[in-house]
Amino acid sequence: MSPIEHLVTSGTFSLDGGTWEVENNVWLVGDEREVMLIDPAHDAEAVAKQVGDRRVTAIVCTHAHDDHVNQAPSxxxxxxxxxxxxxDEAPLWNLTHPDRLPDKELEHGQVLSAGGIELRVLLTPGHSPGSVCLYVPELRTVFSGDTLFRGGPGATGRSYSDFDKIIESIRDNLLSLSADTEVRPGHGESTSIGVEASDLHEWIRRGY
Incomplete structure (x- = not known):
């Protein structure tokens, strides 16, 4: 069994008075006994079927936009x-789940584990105030949420976002990873740090 499993679920994303159709990547990390869920969105039954009879160690939300947290409580x-x-994601979380708080707080440098695999929390604000990525050194993988995609940074045109911060976050916490690190984002296809680095370095050089 692969230590990383992947589902694509479909639903909507709503913020600032608009609603859009989206497809989300749901990631499971672990082994045949236990798994961690990363951003389990939209379809709780599909996620539960993938989990099967394994123990879920945690449900980790890379950020609190509703398309990433809508199924977390259930x-x-x-x-x-x-x-x-x-x-720092509390204002966005409260828009979707005003009557339910997350159970534990993430912090930069924290190490989580599931099935013997360690995931290091990287604080990467910009797309939202408390966005995080999860880096797995032994698998040369980073789960980037909506901070970094194939083709560039995540969107920063809506409430609680900041373009300068997302560029700073990528520069300080993602571009330092090895070029062969696979980037597994919250939407769309995977990429690598090396593939994205040249364009990102150019934006940073220009002072964006």
């Missing part, structure tokens, strides 16, 4: 797993 209750999120 899955947490179903599997008896804690919801983990950075505290």
């Amino acid at each position: 899955l947490a209750d179903r599997f008896g797993a804690p919801i983990l999120m950075h505290p």
Whole structure:
């Protein structure tokens, strides 16, 4: 069994009075006994089917846009797993789940584990105030949420976002990873740090 499993789920993203159709990447990390869920969106039944009879160690939200957290409470209750999120995401989380708080706070440098695999929390604000990525050194993989995609940084044109911060976050916490590190984002196809680095370095050089 692969230590990384992947589902694509479909639904909507709503913010600032607009609603858009989206497809989200849901990631599972672990082994045949236990897994961690990263951004389990939209379709709780599909996620639960993928989990099967394994123990869920945690539900980790890379950020709190509704398309990334809409199924977190139901899955947490179903599997008896804690919801983990950075505290700076509270204003966005409260838009979707005003009556339910996350269970534990994420912080930069924290190490999480599932099935013997360690994931290091990287704080990468910009797309939202407390966005995080999860770096897995032994698998040369980073789960980038909506911070970095194939083709560039995540969107920063809506409330609680900041373009300068997302560029700073990518520069300081992602471009330092090895070029062969696979980037597994919240939407769309995977890429690598090396593929994205040249354009990102150019934006940084220009002072964006």
